[in-house]
Amino acid sequence: MMKLTKLLLPLCLIASFAWADGVRIKDLGRLSGWRENALVGYGLVTGLAGTGDSQANKATRQSIANVLSQFGVNLPPTDVMSRNVAVVIVNASLPAYARSGDKLDVTVTSLGDARSLVGGSLLLTPLKGANSRVYALAQGALSVGGYKYDLNGNVVQKNHPTVGSVPGGATVEQSVKADLVDQENRLTFVLSDPDFTTASRVATAINSAMGRQLAQARDASAVEIDLPTTPGARLVELITRIERLTVEPDTRARVVINERTGTLVAGGDVRIAKVSISHGELKVSIVTDNSVSQPLLVRQTGPNVRTEVVANSRIDVSEGAGSYLGASGNTVADLVQALTRIKTSTRDIISILRAVKAAGALHAELVVQ
Template identity: 65%
Template sequence: MALLLVALPASAADAMRVKDLGKLRGWRDNALVGVGVVTGLAGTGDSMASKTTRQSLANLLSQFNLTVPPEAIQSRNVALVSVSAALPTFARPGDTLDVTVSSTGDARSLVGGTLLITPLKAANGRVYALAQGSLSVGGYRYDANGNVVQKNHPTSGSVPGGATVEVGVSAEMMDEHQSVTFVLNEPDYTTASRVAAAINGRLGMGLAQPRDASGIEIAVPPGRREHLVGFFADIENVMVRPDRRARVVVNERTGTVVSGGDVRISRVAISHGDIKIAVSQHNSASQPYGVWQGGPDVRTAIVTNTRVDVDEQDGGHFVAGQDTVADLVQALARMRVSTRDVISILRAVKAAGALHGELVIQ
């Protein structure tokens, strides 16, 4: 089903908190990854051809003083998996993380499996968390005698709260100049200037200076360097009205149009209609005089008759004198123009140079 959304024009009531527009530099998640073994599978694990799985299980057993050659392992109840998680900023030892588990071998399903303890490492090679627990798989796969029934992707799952942080992390928010940098989610010079002006109006003139389209440098006063939490809270709750780019987003696959209500257009004439052309052929046999007498040069001929039908439906004719895309869309909606036709019209209006904004086609 097609969908069309139009955002209303920005107004003074559109003021937002600074914390909703971006974040302080240094506030980021850290990727963790590990390789583990899932056990307890009902014959849906890796096959005997997976040497990596058998070697991993042999290494695991050796830690418990069980020496088993890899080639002696014949179980299909285990699978080699990759384990990933995101370590948030200011994570402390004992915190739990959600874990994503996916098969790296030829296992058919991870349903009913249990992840054995797996170290999770960061890019620096240091272990920051340990993961283990029962898998939650949002699918299944069952096969017998060549018949397969499968739902979703049973070779990947998750362990909610399955990782325990062993080494905490922290972020240095202040740089060597005793200042912090606020980074916008969507770089924009106008918004950066407004954020700096709003912070200066709330906390004091000269503290915030926009450095580029995405970064606002904020000096920390000497009296507040020992109480950064309160200072950061004051910054996050400053109200500012962000600027918005004139942009229309079109998704042709789903028939979705999302437009800012203040995207302006010039006066333009639109004619939109459908022409259907049908070409049909009819074959008939021609029986000339004398065919029944069997003359040497007399024979039946196949005659092909071609017919071309042109059906031109009533096209829509429209002159847009509106100021914004929202007005144009509302006028087309009153004419009962379909959403996919609206997409074609917007593309044509942009090509004609009458759409004063960015047209993003996905």
């Protein structure tokens, strides 16, 4: 169970997290070898309403000629009209343990100078992995979610019409199997957030549940698990038991600030050493009043008699009373509460925390976004 305590401030958030019942090991990381594989392909989108690649795109005309040659139509690329066709790059992710016949979502992006892919259909495109082997075939009608129309220099556009998708448009042709067990008959559990304490707790929880020493924390990010050699031991059942175990993860104290949006997020238990904070405000205002000076005698004439514009400027300097705050053994949440009571703005709170960190009184990692 996760308890979340929030202190809501104007554009400021202080969050305190407490892990009461622990977190499943399954939610703390993954098994080494369990990963997705990137696939990429080069294809053509046809059926566009004059919004495809222009005649200046030689790759499009050459690709169309190559496709037509497979059906016995031989034309030189110079004789091919390509305004209703666009060359595209097709991307997809092949999950671990993908089986032949599984469907994958694909993303289609324009490679040439097409204005829009709305209404287009992707021709059969082989998708290759990093080893240049074909793992899936993609085709189907595009879902763009945008449009672009132009006439006589007027353009109406919504979203990005040169990027589309084909949900379930790729079919896996070659199965993929993840290698979870290494040559030494071990499993390796990799933490998403490396931490020595958490890795040690994961290993201890596994050994306690199994009743023997099977797991050992190799470093801050990996826990090695020796597979039992007893007859009848099943890998899937063992992994299931391990993933359902719960541990209390240990996290490093962090304070995340974003000055662009005025956002501050910190753990409520982040400690602050003894520190004194003095915060004042100085305002300088420069005001210019322009007035017109007329000659006293209206009928007076001469080379030096004319209307004159006079600028009267004044400078006002006001210094606020400022504020003084002494903190001893408090947390970031306590400090922010005290600063909010004296009506300190969020951006000033961010500046104060950066100064506290520079003074060495903030015992946390300061992350500036």
